[in-house]
Amino acid sequence: GALYSDDDVAACMRNVTSIALHETVLVDNELSLTAFYAGHVLGAAMFHVVCGDQSIVYTGDFNTTSDRHLSTSFIPRLAPNLLVTESTFATTTRDSKRCRERKFLLAVHQAVACGGKVLVPVSGAGRAQELLILLETYWERMGLMVPVYVTAGILEKSNMYYRLFAAWTSPRAQRTALSFRNQFEFKHAKLSEKDTLSCLGACVLFATPGMLQAGMALEAFKQWAADPCNLVLLPGHCVEGTVGRRLLHGDRSVTIDTCGSEISVECAVEQASISAHADARGILSAIRTVSPMSVVLVHGERVKMAFLKRRVTSLFGLPCFDPANGARLGIATVSKVPILVAALVQKRALWPPAIPRAANTWNGSAPGGRRSVKRRKLRPNVQARDPACVTAILTVTPAKALEERDLA
Secondary structure (H helix, E strand, O other), X not given: OOOOOHHHHHHHHOOOOOOOOOOEEEOXXXXXXXXXXXXXXXXXXXXEEEEOOEEEEEOOXXXXXXXXXXXOOOOOOOOOOEEEEEOOOOOOOOOOHHHHHHHHHHHHHHHHHOOOEEEEEOOOOOHHHHHHHHHHHHHHHHOOOOOEEEOHHHHHHHHHHHHHOHHHEOHHHHHHXXXXXXXXXXXXXXXOOOOOOOOOOOEEEEEOOOOOOOHHHHHHHHHHOOXXXXXXXXXXXXXXXOHHHHHHOOOOEEEOOOOOOEEEOOOEEEEOOOOOOOOHHHHHHHHHHHOOXXXXXXXXXXXXXXXXXXXHHHHHOOOEEOOOOOOOOOOOOOOOOOOEEEHHHHHHHHOOOOOOOEEEEEOOOXXXXXXXXXXXXXXXXXXXXXXXXXXXXXXXXXXOOOOHHXXX
């Protein structure tokens, strides 16, 4: 049976609390949550979780490259005890965004110029909007009249949320929303219909899901895979076991269902990596910015995570972990103990009074009765040699808890 019902979903949604970016929510006296912009899809956020004197940053999926419709992720230097980060592209350093977009547009243009059909499997929100904006601009610049079809979920529901939450989009998208034209209102894109798959001539179809394992994308693949003029263009990441991943491996015959049905692949297959995930360089940049004490890698492939783990350890000298799903991980942390110190103690002990670096003394035996300078090496009254003590000194809070007689 099903793992959960509609009632379970409704009960879960009643417990959801929405928060704004950079808003800190106090769950109780010790636990607080703060959201930061992730730039992956609309509404994606990274969270800084603080409990007492311990803290964790959980990135989820994030993007360090600015898009046409979303900005790049942003998070300050928080120095948490632990950073939990995605590692989808743990070993990949992508080309520049301009090169990847050029490759995508050329592949689409060459296929439709030969009368072929182009299938672009995408997720319902995020990459679909980014690629539609890109294709819309190119279609207008080149004067192309080839129809572009989009499934209903992409063109209607998703775009409605982009218009409602324009503040989450990129500055460019916000400027166009205030101008004569909203960039989420596509001139060349049409809703796909029942006969779209069997239509004659060249066309472009954006269909879900992005890994070709089901839905409209798989149905289109079944009908178009036998024609060498057609193209399957995969813009995102495909996990092991999906039809999309097998196509990227070069399989020319793929199983498409549990019954063992196979499809012979005669069409062209290409990948244009226009993903909304950070690549290896972006992940390392996030670690450098956040400056954690330890790192945990999740949401990646075992071999690639192990490679990135070694790289993090060598570059930053930080403990780095790549636990398997369901594994329990224990990480040692250092607690900070706040110390209340009397103001008088601070004045007399922690910081010595201002003393000149050189004291002038009269030396009558000096030639000509001149003044000679005797330099004294000054030291503070309290010296901290232990790192824990240094931390305590730097975090002291002035308090008049002690009287002068208590220092006798």
